[in-house]
Amino acid sequence: MNVLLGVGGGIAAYKSAELARALMERGLRVQVVLTDAAQRFITPLTFAALTGRKVITNLFATASSEETLSSAIEHISVAQDNDVMVVAPATADLLARLAYGHADDFLTTTYLAFTGPVVLAPAMNSNMWAHPATQENLNILRKRGHVIVEPEDGLLACGMTGPGRLAETNQIADVVASLGLTSSPVKASKDLDGETVLITAGPTQEPLDPVRFISNRSSGKMGYALAEAAGERGARVVLISGPVHLPAPPGVTLIRVHTAIEMRNAVFEHLAEATIIVKSAAVADYHLSRVPQHKVKKTATRMSLELDPTPDILAELGQKKGDRLLIGFAAETENLTEGARSKLKSKNCDMVVANLVGQDGTGFESDENEAVLVLSTGETIPLQRAPKREMADRIFDQVMKLRLALHAAQ
Ligand code: PMT
Secondary structure: OEEEEEEOOOOOHHHHHHHHHHHHHOOOEEEEEEOOOHHHOOOHHHHHHHHOOOOEOOOOOOOOHHHHHHHHOHHHHHHHHOOEEEEEEEOHHHHHHHHOOOOOOHHHHHHHHOOOOEEEEEOOOHHHHHOHHHHHHHHHHHHOOOEEOOOEEEEOOOOOEEEEEOOOHHHHHHHHHHHHHHHOHHHHOOOOOOOEEEEEEOEOEEEEEOOEEEEOOOOOHHHHHHHHHHHHOOOEEEEEEOOOOOOOOOOOEEEEOOOHHHHHHHHHHHHHHOOEEEEOOEOOOEEOOOOOOOOOOOOOOOOOOOOEEOOOHHHHHHHHOOOOEEEEEEEEOOOHHHHHHHHHHHOOOOEEEEEEOOOOOOOOOOOEEEEEEEEOOOOEEEEEEEEHHHHHHHHHHHHHHHHHHHHHHO
8 A cells, every 4th residue: 555644843743764664664665755844854865865765855856857747746746646535744834834725835736636635744833733723623524534643641751741742653654554445446356254143232221111212322324334345345234223204224234123132132033143243332221120011101290210220232142152242332521542442342342442422513413424433452542523424434444453362373
């Protein structure tokens, strides 16, 4: 896979040399483009020596007319030849120029001609980062579908402490590599061929009487996106779904259930066939174990309900999974990674997808999601906000990598 690494003019530019190396260590072919400002911080020679390739620094060549002609169209061929574009460090100025479509140097011109996934790793002074102008530009770029690898908190070159430090180069390289997998031929190459993926999706509904129920917020979009992705990558898919308003993805065996108990029973009926289990359903944690046969009459007095826990399907799967890969979800409103790590252990999962809920635009009911993957290998992989279908592919990319890692460790 070919990666275009754009380097902006900031003190963190020297870390881009490490990033170039980290990308190459992941088997990626790196083409570096330096802005004018970047060249004040680091020389093209450093990157040429690291990548073994010409480094692009100029939109217009100054030599022969032939060279001028080829350089005049070079940004188009560079845009076509690369699968993913990553800009690190993305300075406040670069973010603004990208957000507004300026095309006044090689990097910004190539950006407009580029149609693949874009990763931006900003780095700047924390006041510049917090400034509404920068945040508005970031929102524009996020809405455009670009992945923002957020800067870290820490001591900055300017002496201030706060957010603005370039994210770890290995983290940026992992994000680029995972995006590349979803946009490269690997996705089309049916890497789940031979697998049977059992997926749970949507909410469960626990009746209180024949007309009322308690439930969780879930549209099923995440689980159905996972089912579609697994099917497209060659897996046989069994989708066990609570009540949602979504059509069955093509080729998927859909089993509709209502309650947590029905979901549990359906899961264990199909467990024997499964090689990978993904538990994205928002299962109600409590139910009424004795549901009245008739509608409970409304009165003016206060009513209290005594609820019992529903079966913990994930925990039971953790005990009975054998050598299947078990992927749990964790819906958290804070401390994403901590909550997921404790679920990973207590439920004996191989991976937990921790997603942020309770915020606009991500988590339940929305079209996009943002998550951290916590793996039994000890790794933690952030997945930046993306449409759920894309998120599903990124999850399966990591599931397949985990399978290889676990096999290798045996
Ligand atoms: O459906 P969408 O609108 O697209 O929203 C997607 C989602 C936010 C619902 C989804 O991404 C998600 O986070 N699903 C898990 C929600 C949840 O119930 O999280 P939890 O932290 O309460 O549960 C942890 C895990 O235990 C989950 O894998 C859950 O399926 C499982 N569980 C929970 C309770 C129970 N009785 N049995 C279970 O198996």
